[in-house]
Amino acid sequence: MTQLALVIDLNVCVGCHACVTSCKQWNTSGPAGYMSDDNPYDKDPTGTFFNRVQTFEVGDYPNTETVHFPKSCLHCEDPPCVPVCPTGASYKRESDGIVLVDYDKCIGCKYCSWACPYGMREIDEHQKVMKKCTLCVDRIYDTSLPEAERKPACVMACPTNARLFGDVHDPESEVSLAIRERGGYPLMPEWGTKPANHYLPRRKTRITIHEDELIRADNPLKKERKQAPHTIEGPTLDDSTMW
Amino acid sequence: MHPAFSVIFLTTLSGVGQGLFLALVTAQSYAAVGFIELHNPSAFFGIGSLIALLFLGAGLFASFFHLGHPERAWRSIARWRTSWLSREVIVLPLFMGVVFIYGVLHYFGWDPNVLGVSNPLQGQLSLLVGLVGTVICFALFVCTAMIYACIKFLQEWHTPLTVANYTLLGTASGFTLATAYAAIQAPHLTTLYAIWAVIITLAALVTRVWSLLRNRRIQYKSSLRTAVGISHSNIVQKSQGFMAGSFNTREFFHGAPRQVFLAIKWTFLVLVFPVPLLLLAAGMASSRAANVRGSRRSYRRDFATIGLSLFVMATETHRKKIWDLYGQVPAYMLFNGLFGHSQLHQAQPRTILHT
Numbered sequence: 001m002t003q004l005a006l007v008i009d010l011n012v013c014v015g016c017h018a019c020v021t022s023c024k025q026w027n028t029s030g031p032a033g034y035m036s037d038d039n040p041y042d043k044d045p046t047g048t049f050f051n052r053v054q055t056f057e058v059g060d061y062p063n064t065e066t067v068h069f070p071k072s073c074l075h076c077e078d079p080p081c082v083p084v085c086p087t088g089a090s091y092k093r094e095s096d097g098i099v100l101v102d103y104d105k106c107i108g109c110k111y112c113s114w115a116c117p118y119g120m121r122e123i124d125e126h127q128k129v130m131k132k133c134t135l136c137v138d139r140i141y142d143t144s145l146p147e148a149e150r151k152p153a154c155v156m157a158c159p160t161n162a163r164l165f166g167d168v169h170d171p172e173s174e175v176s177l178a179i180r181e182r183g184g185y186p187l188m189p190e191w192g193t194k195p196a197n198h199y200l201p202r203r204k205t206r207i208t209i210h211e212d213e214l215i216r217a218d219n220p221l222k223k224e225r226k227q228a229p230h231t232i233e234g235p236t237l238d239d240s241t242m243w
Numbered sequence: 244m245h246p247a248f249s250v251i252f253l254t255t256l257s258g259v260g261q262g263l264f265l266a267l268v269t270a271q272s273y274a275a276v277g278f279i280e281l282h283n284p285s286a287f288f289g290i291g292s293l294i295a296l297l298f299l300g301a302g303l304f305a306s307f308f309h310l311g312h313p314e315r316a317w318r319s320i321a322r323w324r325t326s327w328l329s330r331e332v333i334v335l336p337l338f339m340g341v342v343f344i345y346g347v348l349h350y351f352g353w354d355p356n357v358l359g360v361s362n363p364l365q366g367q368l369s370l371l372v373g374l375v376g377t378v379i380c381f382a383l384f385v386c387t388a389m390i391y392a393c394i395k396f397l398q399e400w401h402t403p404l405t406v407a408n409y410t411l412l413g414t415a416s417g418f419t420l421a422t423a424y425a426a427i428q429a430p431h432l433t434t435l436y437a438i439w440a441v442i443i444t445l446a447a448l449v450t451r452v453w454s455l456l457r458n459r460r461i462q463y464k465s466s467l468r469t470a471v472g473i474s475h476s477n478i479v480q481k482s483q484g485f486m487a488g489s490f491n492t493r494e495f496f497h498g499a500p501r502q503v504f505l506a507i508k509w510t511f512l513v514l515v516f517p518v519p520l521l522l523l524a525a526g527m528a529s530s531r532a533a534n535v536r537g538s539r540r541s542y543r544r545d546f547a548t549i550g551l552s553l554f555v556m557a558t559e560t561h562r563k564k565i566w567d568l569y570g571q572v573p574a575y576m577l578f579n580g581l582f583g584h585s586q587l588h589q590a591q592p593r594t595i596l597h598t
Contacts, residue, residue, distance in 0.1 A: 039487070067473065107315045114394055115394055
């Protein structure tokens with residue numbers, strides 16, 4: 001069984017919000033209708049979004065780091081928002097695991113938003129139906145698009161390639177490899193919702209550099225006329241590798 | 244959470260209607276076995292059922308106003324297998340139908356002996372309908388409460404105490420209304436109803452305080468650490484990803500100052516329990532005095548006044564109770580408003596960990 005999902009690399013997300021604007025642009029222009037805004041160019045702008053980037057500061061000053069945290073529907077494998085829906089407007093597709101809302105059936109009771117532990121659902125204040133990330137379902141199967149562009153708009157837009165898209169049930173897919181090899185984790189696993197989207201953690205990348213790797217003590221290539229000054233006492237790296 | 248007033252009206256009004264119906268069936272059961280005498284049962288039960296129906300109807304009417312698309316409300320019966328909301332949508336009109344039949348049977352006196360001619364029980368058909376209605380009435384209480392109690396992420400709600408609170412507070416307010424109603428329609432039943440109202444109110448006090456204590460000690464399963472998956476004791480939200488709020492900040496944060504929020508708990512506890520109990524006691528004393536005086540008119544007036552004020556009190560406090568319930572923040576709303584820039588859009592730093 002297929003379970004499409006996003007894997008978001010917190011290590012490289014720079015918080016540029018390109019995924020947010022790209023998501024909004026694609027999904028407000030689609031056949032499902034616009035995503036309404038209020039006061040978009042005025043005081044207190046607000047509106048409907050499928051995807052938002054939040055920013056957290058982790059640690060105690062001065063040892064802090066900034067974590068930009070894109071959040072959108074996690075397409076849980078056991079989505080708590082689906083069984084509470086009284087009309088069946090909220091459903092999870094058998095074929096690819098995408099959780100969707102049928103805007104023609106939704107009565108706008110907001111019950112599903114109470115049942116989502118991640119706060120990923122938003123009501124459209126003007127169309128009065130519940131909206132959420134569709135994983136660009138109207139894009140990823142569109143055969144009129146080039147093969148390489150059949151990805152969610154946010155994935156296409158990300159300048160640092162922090163967003164990966166694929167089938168997390170296929171053990172050899174790019175996303176499965178990333179989860180497996182780079183410590184991908186789900187959000188709030190304690191509730192048993194089994195989110196399909198995963199996050200790749202921040203990583204500390206350190207390399208060990210010895211001083212004589214920076215200073216070529218014996219200048220083996222003789223590029224310059226003059227020999228480099230000997231500043232290191234005793235044998236150097238070059239002494240052991242070049243003779 | 245930010246309470247939708249229509250939902251509060253629905254739960255309060257239908258709770259009163261359900262409680263009143265239970266009170267009517269109680270009186271009929273007592274009369275059937277000869278505990279009490281009924282002077283004009285057809286009018287008493289007929290008009291009582293009508294009042295219950297009006298409350299239930301008003302609740303049903305109010306419920307439409309929290310929907311984005313009320314014209315599609317009929318669709319909400321579809322998922323009764325999984326959704327408590329769907330079940331409530333089915334059971335409420337069903338209950339109203341039974342109350343209607345119950346009232347009609349009484350008012351027109353259509354009460355054949357369905358248990359056999361030789362059976363001495365009076366009003367057999369309406370009594371059976373009343374018993375069926377009682378079962379449906381409790382089912383409705385369960386459905387209404389389970390809408391809230393089944394959300395496991397909201398640990399304050401996810402407890403059988405939610406069901407107990409809804410049932411007992413609804414029944415208490417219904418019996419209080421029945422006391423007022425009886426004061427006008429059947430004065431000799433007022434004491435019976437008043438005593439039951441006191442008992443149920445005290446029971447509600449017990450479960451309510453129990454749930455307050457439970458919620459005070461509650462251990463939250465989720466924290467900001469599990470929400471963003473970063474293991475550090477100091478994580479601060481610097482941006483929510485928008486400037487002027489979103490659906491989440493509007494729906495899940497009531498925006499009331501913390502003092503108001505805390506005051507509600509105590510006003511509720513005072514108004515819903517001691518005040519009605521004192522009023523009931525005063526009402527019973529006054530009715531005894533009126534009995535002695537033999538002035539039927541003052542008797543009625545006293546009880547009607549007290550019953551009515553009681554009822555207003557119960558409704559008001561029931562509303563507060565639900566407000567209080569709504570005042571719980573989803574423990575999982577960790578992504579929004581708990582931290583950082585909350586002052587920018589009225590989302591309060593939450594009372595989440597204290598209530």
